Amino acid sequence: xxxxxxxxxxxxxxxxxxxxxxxxxxxxxxxxxxxxxxxxxxxxxxxxxxxxxxxxxxxxxxxxxxxxxxxxxxxxxxxxxxxxxxxxxxxxxxxxxxxxxxx
Amino acid sequence: xxxxxxxxxxxxxxxxxxxxxxxxxxxxxxxxxxxxxxxxxxxxxxxxxxxxxxxxxxxxxxxxxxxxxxxxxxxxxxxxxxxxxxxxxxxxxxxxxxxxxxxxxxxxxxxxxxxxxxxxxxxxxxxxxxxxxxxxxxxxxxxxxxxxxxxxxxxxxxxxxxxxxxxxxxxxxxxxxxxxxxxxxxxxxxxxxxxxxxxxxxxxxxxxxxxxxxxxxxxxxxxxxxxxxxxxxxxxxxxxxxxxxxxxxxxxxxxxxxxxxxxxxxxxxxxxxxxxxxxxxxxxxxxxxxxxxxxxxxxxxxxxxxxxxxxxxxxxxxxxxxxxxxxxxxxxxxxxxxxxxxxxxxxxxxxxxxxxxxxxxxxxxxxxxxxxxxxxxxxxxxxxxxxxxxxxxxxxxxxxxxxxxxxxxxxxxxxxxxxxxxxxxxxxxxxxxxxxxxxxxxxxxxxxxxxxxxxxxxxxxxxxxxxxxxxxxx
Numbered sequence: 004x005x006x007x008x009x010x011x012x013x014x015x016x017x018x019x020x021x022x023x024x025x026x027x028x029x030x031x032x033x034x035x036x037x038x039x040x041x042x043x044x045x046x047x048x049x050x051x052x053x054x055x056x057x058x059x060x061x062x063x064x065x066x067x068x069x070x071x072x073x074x075x076x077x078x079x080x081x082x083x084x085x086x087x088x089x090x091x092x093x094x095x096x097x098x099x100x101x102x103x104x105x106x
Numbered sequence: 107x108x109x110x111x112x113x114x115x116x117x118x119x120x121x122x123x124x125x126x127x128x129x130x131x132x133x134x135x136x137x138x139x140x141x142x143x144x145x146x147x148x149x150x151x152x153x154x155x156x157x158x159x160x161x162x163x164x165x166x167x168x169x170x171x172x173x174x175x176x177x178x179x180x181x182x183x184x185x186x187x188x189x190x191x192x193x194x195x196x197x198x199x200x201x202x203x204x205x206x207x208x209x210x211x212x213x214x215x216x217x218x219x220x221x222x223x224x225x226x227x228x229x230x231x232x233x234x235x236x237x238x239x240x241x242x243x244x245x246x247x248x249x250x251x252x253x254x255x256x257x258x259x260x261x262x263x264x265x266x267x268x269x270x271x272x273x274x275x276x277x278x279x280x281x282x283x284x285x286x287x288x289x290x291x292x293x294x295x296x297x298x299x300x301x302x303x304x305x306x307x308x309x310x311x312x313x314x315x316x317x318x319x320x321x322x323x324x325x326x327x328x329x330x331x332x333x334x335x336x337x338x339x340x341x342x343x344x345x346x347x348x349x350x351x352x353x354x355x356x357x358x359x360x361x362x363x364x365x366x367x368x369x370x371x372x373x374x375x376x377x378x379x380x381x382x383x384x385x386x387x388x389x390x391x392x393x394x395x396x397x398x399x400x401x402x403x404x405x406x407x408x409x410x411x412x413x414x415x416x417x418x419x420x421x422x423x424x425x426x427x428x429x430x431x432x433x434x435x436x437x438x439x440x441x442x443x444x445x446x447x448x449x450x451x452x453x454x455x456x457x458x459x460x461x462x463x464x465x466x467x468x469x470x471x472x473x474x475x476x477x478x479x480x481x482x483x484x485x486x487x488x489x490x491x492x493x494x495x496x497x498x499x500x501x502x503x504x505x506x507x508x509x510x511x512x513x514x515x516x517x518x519x520x521x522x523x524x525x526x527x528x529x530x531x532x533x534x535x536x537x538x539x540x541x542x543x544x545x546x547x548x549x550x551x552x553x554x555x556x557x558x559x560x561x562x563x564x565x566x567x568x569x570x571x572x573x574x575x576x577x578x579x580x
Contacts, residue, residue, distance in 0.1 A: 019155070059236070
């Protein structure tokens with residue numbers, strides 16, 4: 004495994020790769036990957052900032068319970084990155100604290 | 107509204123086993139599962155597009171699950187299975203509230219089986235909210251079904267056999283583990299349980315295989331160790347670890363730092379009882395079995411007639427117990443509906459019960475080692491966030507604890523504890539234990555964070571789009 008690589012390739016066959024966009028940056032995702040997994044593989048661990056303390060949060064429970072991975076996905080806020088499959092061209096934004104949101 | 111003879115909530119091992127048994131007896135079964143794919147957490151299937159060269163590398167549970175799933179699919183014409191279906195409420199008149207593919211519906215039942223599983227026990231400590239801290243279950247899903255490692259140098263901390271399973275999977279995937287911290291003292295307790303090991307050789311063999319794989323990779327397995335703190339600028343960069351005494355209280359003179367970019371926490375599981383509680387089934391508190399769990403009769407029926415509960419959601423005991431309990435519940439419901447004669451049901455249940463007894467002997471040894479000790483609930487400091495959603499710190503909770511009569515529901519009112527979107531799942535289990543450890547407070551007055559519908563966030567647009575469940579296909 005090369006340095007910095009988080010995807011496992013040995014013995015794993017994946018579907019088609021495609022691009023998704025995170026905060027304006029293009030990264031690669033594969034068919035069947037959750038957005039949370041694709042972001043983690045790209046080295047992006049902070050998915051949102053909390054409202055009161057403005058602390059960074061990332062994937063925690065990974066199974067749709069803790070709500071820590073809430074991001075704005077295709078314009079819809081509070082969408083769980085761990086439960087949403089990546090699709091070609093989907094647009095994702097890190098969810099900001101209330102204070103730092105534009106609208 | 108349609109009324110079903112038998113609805114099962116949860117497509118893990120318990121729910122699937124119950125569905126198969128009941129359908130075999132001729133019952134009209136409806137199985138509702140929240141996920142895209144059947145299997146629950148333990149029998150989770152690979153995501154679409156993924157294939158693995160060596161399915162054995164995914165562990166014996168994957169193979170076992172495949173066989174059970176195969177049996178289920180072969181009976182699909184007899185079982186109505188709805189995926190992507192969230193059950194978010196239950197009302198007194200035996201009606202379920204569902205959300206499915208952006209619309210909502212209701213469904214009535216005569217008999218109901220709640221097989222909602224469990225999740226990793228949340229244990230707060232300084233830095234546990236940093237990105238890079240995962241639950242063992244979450245990390246397992248990433249590695250097993252999405253082929254992504256949680257980090258490049260991984261630290262495992264927790265207790266019990268599940269973290270050995272995770273370690274084995276990370277190593278097989280080519281990941282690097284810095285160390286595995288086991289809070290319990292495995293060596294000391296292991297021999298005491300010889301009687302329980304007798305006849306449970308496959309469990310033992312499985313465990314030994316994991317230990318060998320960990321040893322072969324040169325990963326240190328540190329017994330009687332916990333993580334005290336996760337540190338880093340914006341994400342995990344290092345962990346502070348220490349040796350603990352028999353109450354799992356850290357010996358601070360043994361504290362040292364370990365470099366790690368990710369931490370996986372596996373302190374056992376707690377039962378998901380939200381739906382059983384909404385259904386007003388009577389619950390009891392048993393830390394060993396996963397916190398609050400529904401009281402059940404031998405046929406798996408709860409205190410509410412016609413409502414059954416099996417598997418980890420009714421007491422954490424693993425996939426094998428879930429399957430046996432699921433079989434018993436499926437047969438019992440078939441008998442209650444008159445699909446099979448009572449005597450026939452009794453005969454069918456006998457071997458299940460026998461296997462259950464054998465497994466439970468072994469479980470007891472594991473539970474003795476892994477039962478969370480007091481010290482685990484003393485790691486958080488006043489600044490540690492306990493309620494992740496509402497950002498309530500331990501200091502704020504302590505300030506609200508004016509006297510020993512304060513119950514968890516008072517804390518909720520005073521601090522907004524448990525009122526965020528996770529609905530108290532991440533803070534509740536810790537706060538209950540924290541309150542139970544107060545020296546003068548009577549334990550039965552602690553209470554719990556009562557779940558409210560919807561038990562998971564549901565968008566208003568989904569609630570407004572009501573249609574019959576038949577019309578909710580994507």
